[in-house]
Amino acid sequence: MAKRDYYEVLGVSKSASAEEIKKAYRKLAIQYHPDKNPDNPEAEDKFKEAAEAYEVLSNPDKKARYDQFGHQGLGGNGGFGGGGMNMEDIFSQFGDIFGGGGFESFFGGGRGGRRTKKGTNLRVKLKLNLKEIANGVEKKIKVKRQVLAEGVTFKTCQTCQGTGQIKKVVNTMLGQMVSASPCHVCGGNGQIVDKKPAEADPRGLILKEEVITINIPAGVADGMQLSMSGKGNETAGGIPGDLLIVIEEVEDEILQRDGNNVVYDLYVSFVDAALGEQIEVPTIDGKVKIKIEPGTQSGKILRLKGKGIKDLNGYSRGDQLIHVNVWTPKQLSKEERSILEGLKNSDNFKPDPGKSEKSFFDKMKEFF
Numbered sequence: 118m119a120k121r122d123y124y125e126v127l128g129v130s131k132s133a134s135a136e137e138i139k140k141a142y143r144k145l146a147i148q149y150h151p152d153k154n155p156d157n158p159e160a161e162d163k164f165k166e167a168a169e170a171y172e173v174l175s176n177p178d179k180k181a182r183y184d185q186f187g188h189q190g191l192g193g194n195g196g197f198g199g200g201g202m203n204m205e206d207i208f209s210q211f212g213d214i215f216g217g218g219g220f221e222s223f224f225g226g227g228r229g230g231r232r233t234k235k236g237t238n239l240r241v242k243l244k245l246n247l248k249e250i251a252n253g254v255e256k257k258i259k260v261k262r263q264v265l266a267e268g269v270t271f272k273t274c275q276t277c278q279g280t281g282q283i284k285k286v287v288n289t290m291l292g293q294m295v296s297a298s299p300c301h302v303c304g305g306n307g308q309i310v311d312k313k314p315a316e317a318d319p320r321g322l323i324l325k326e327e328v329i330t331i332n333i334p335a336g337v338a339d340g341m342q343l344s345m346s347g348k349g350n351e352t353a354g355g356i357p358g359d360l361l362i363v364i365e366e367v368e369d370e371i372l373q374r375d376g377n378n379v380v381y382d383l384y385v386s387f388v389d390a391a392l393g394e395q396i397e398v399p400t401i402d403g404k405v406k407i408k409i410e411p412g413t414q415s416g417k418i419l420r421l422k423g424k425g426i427k428d429l430n431g432y433s434r435g436d437q438l439i440h441v442n443v444w445t446p447k448q449l450s451k452e453e454r455s456i457l458e459g460l461k462n463s464d465n466f467k468p469d470p471g472k473s474e475k476s477f478f479d480k481m482k483e484f485f
């Protein structure tokens with residue numbers, strides 16, 4: 118079955134804000150929630166479909182790729198897939214959308230064991246230079262994360278009898294409703310620390326510095342967020358949170374990034390432009406020699422194919438565009454002046470742009 122457009126699934130426009138997307142998802146999640154639609158596979162499908170759409174559109178990185186490439190852009194590349202989700206995923210990832218107990222109490226009951234408690238996420242910034250972005254890079258970063266201390270033991274929480282929830286029956290105009298809220302003693306774990314080493318906190322956690330190796334795919338951009346699941350803080354009786362890596366692009370002093378292309382401004386003397394010359398230019402992967410043809414005009418753009426940045430999807434690679442600027446001397450010695458004055462009325466030095474000299478706009482059309 119063809120996948121529906123995620124914006125269509127949530128019923129929002131492409132320009133919808135994060136808040137609007139969240140609202141739209143919450144509405145659908147409540148409408149199609151399994152508790153409200155028992156034994157209704159169609160509702161379950163809609164519930165999953167909405168969660169999948171929200172998973173992508175609530176993540177700036179995935180959303181950007183989806184906006185650009187559609188469903189294709191999310192297909193199994195380095196674990197950022199937007200593939201189907203099961204109910205466990207949905208409740209562990211988006212449980213908070215239902216907001217502190219309000220949702221559960223409305224429908225009564227609560228999902229109890231289906232909900233998995235998750236540790237908090239860690240967020241780190243990672244600076245990358247142009248070369249690292251162009252080719253992808255393996256980075257080792259130091260992260261201080263909360264982990265369960267060795268030797269910690271747990272016992273069942275007496276306050277909630279291990280359910281993690283405190284239930285209250287409330288009489289309302291609509292009849293009796295069950296309100297459930299997380300147990301304040303165990304924080305919803307159902308278990309509390311029995312024995313722990315002295316250095317651990319009351320939750321049995323210690324702060325531990327770890328070196329984590331991250332493989333950064335080529336083609337990432339400033340502000341993108343990569344997520345390593347399970348590398349965040351641990352929590353007793355649950356699964357660890359995620360490590361979120363926010364990319365910071367360090368601007369190169371010489372080469373400019375333009376999408377997957379790299380732009381370099383080359384200055385040549387008008388002698389070299391007139392006579393032709395071999396000139397060395399920097400690229401991401403070191404210096405290369407290029408040929409300046411005799412009679413090269415200022416503004417010409419030369420293309421070094423495949424010397425740009427690898428696409429995030431790994432299918433293609435950008436180019437390096439060399440923008441040729443012919444340098445006009447700002448100062449002249451007496452001798453230089455007299456040579457140039459001798460050439461002043463020379464026919465070949467009079468501008469005579471023909472059809473082969475494209476205008477600036479034509480060049481732009483051709484290259485971008």
Ligand SMILES: [Zn+2]
Pocket residue numbers: 274275276277278279280281282300301302303304305306307308
């Ligand atoms: Zn408890």
